[in-house]
Amino acid sequence: MEIAKSLQQTPSSYIREILAAASDKNVISLAGGLPDEKTFPIDLMKPTLETLSEMPEVFQYGATAGYTPLLNFLTDYFQLPDTHIAMACTGSQQGLDLIARAYVNPGDKVVMEAPSYLGAMQVFGLVQADIVTVPQTEFGPDIEALRTVFYEQSPKMFYAVPDFHNPTGVCWSLETRKQVAALCEQYNVALIEDAPYRELRFSGEAIPLVSDFCPQHSIVLRSFSKIASPGLRVGIVSGKRSYLEPLIKIKQGADLHSSVPMQALLLGLLKHDNFDYHIDTIRTLYKSRYETLYSELQDKLPEGCEIKPVDGGMFVWVTLPSCDTFKLAKELLKDGVAVVPSPVFYPQPEAAKAALRLNFTNATPTELAEAVSRLASGLAKAI
Numbered sequence: 001m002e003i004a005k006s007l008q009q010t011p012s013s014y015i016r017e018i019l020a021a022a023s024d025k026n027v028i029s030l031a032g033g034l035p036d037e038k039t040f041p042i043d044l045m046k047p048t049l050e051t052l053s054e055m056p057e058v059f060q061y062g063a064t065a066g067y068t069p070l071l072n073f074l075t076d077y078f079q080l081p082d083t084h085i086a087m088a089c090t091g092s093q094q095g096l097d098l099i100a101r102a103y104v105n106p107g108d109k110v111v112m113e114a115p116s117y118l119g120a121m122q123v124f125g126l127v128q129a130d131i132v133t134v135p136q137t138e139f140g141p142d143i144e145a146l147r148t149v150f151y152e153q154s155p156k157m158f159y160a161v162p163d164f165h166n167p168t169g170v171c172w173s174l175e176t177r178k179q180v181a182a183l184c185e186q187y188n189v190a191l192i193e194d195a196p197y198r199e200l201r202f203s204g205e206a207i208p209l210v211s212d213f214c215p216q217h218s219i220v221l222r223s224f225s226k227i228a229s230p231g232l233r234v235g236i237v238s239g240k241r242s243y244l245e246p247l248i249k250i251k252q253g254a255d256l257h258s259s260v261p262m263q264a265l266l267l268g269l270l271k272h273d274n275f276d277y278h279i280d281t282i283r284t285l286y287k288s289r290y291e292t293l294y295s296e297l298q299d300k301l302p303e304g305c306e307i308k309p310v311d312g313g314m315f316v317w318v319t320l321p322s323c324d325t326f327k328l329a330k331e332l333l334k335d336g337v338a339v340v341p342s343p344v345f346y347p348q349p350e351a352a353k354a355a356l357r358l359n360f361t362n363a364t365p366t367e368l369a370e371a372v373s374r375l376a377s378g379l380a381k382a383i
């Protein structure tokens, strides 16, 4: 049977190949975006897991928008405006898919920073969006480039990861957030704010969401994959009612609703007295791993390679002198370290600047140090 044209245009995922090769036990993988499974708060889930066995109602079909007690709790927890509603999805990735299917016609323009999250490029690619990119600076998207794209191309939406971006780790400044929100309002562009790394801040206070400055022009995606467990597959989409209702309609056709027992489990976890402490613990752990990776890179990277410090998230972005990063990543894999080459994060891979994404949350400090030694000697040979 012939596959759909939209799928024929989707390139096979290089990242799947690299992740498969990275499972070899002689390879240290900095390629994935995995939280450390030792951090999963299973002890904090145990009381709810026991209670669930006495709640047959959560094993029944449920409401498409989600488990009402969880949605009520989160409306408060995220301090959603009165005009907004929340919907539970099967991971925030499903939220993204529903947004694309509900709003994007083939050829509609969707703006993203370049580089950008691979999963978003896949989702928008499948609905045949015309993906337009703007360059990213250390403060967030290049505002003048964004203004020009909004003015000249009238895009439908701007997809963004303002907190500890995947793949670069950049966290947008407050000023940039306000400017982007003002542009979205001025040019009537919907902001899709994807915030899975927001809670993984290493120091200081959270910066307001971009959506806080344009609440009527935005949809926010939240994930519990990085602070609880990705296997729960619970994410939350929120926005004004008229933005959310079409998503609920699409979700009904997609999977009726997300798993109610998993939503009830997440609710128990969020209400647990020690959940905040749990988040502090992972922040401290990931910060120390980041510091190990960063100082090893500073000591060992050959000349011409550059890194910028990050203040949270899961990734460091290493820029390189111009080279074939696919070939480099394959050579590095033979040397026992897996990394992701920059072109996979660009809708037009040929426009990619040479760089590598390194993850620091799923390797021990000893592994991180060894991985950097392997990386540095591989780079010294290649560039």
Ligand SMILES: Cc1ncc(COP(=O)(O)O)c(C=O)c1O
Binding pocket: 033, 090, 091, 092, 093, 094, 117, 119, 161, 166, 194, 196, 222, 223, 224, 225, 230, 234, 235
């Ligand atoms: C930017 C971004 N958005 C969304 C997701 C998907 O997260 P979830 O597990 O909630 O589906 C990821 C996962 O790595 C991500 O990096």
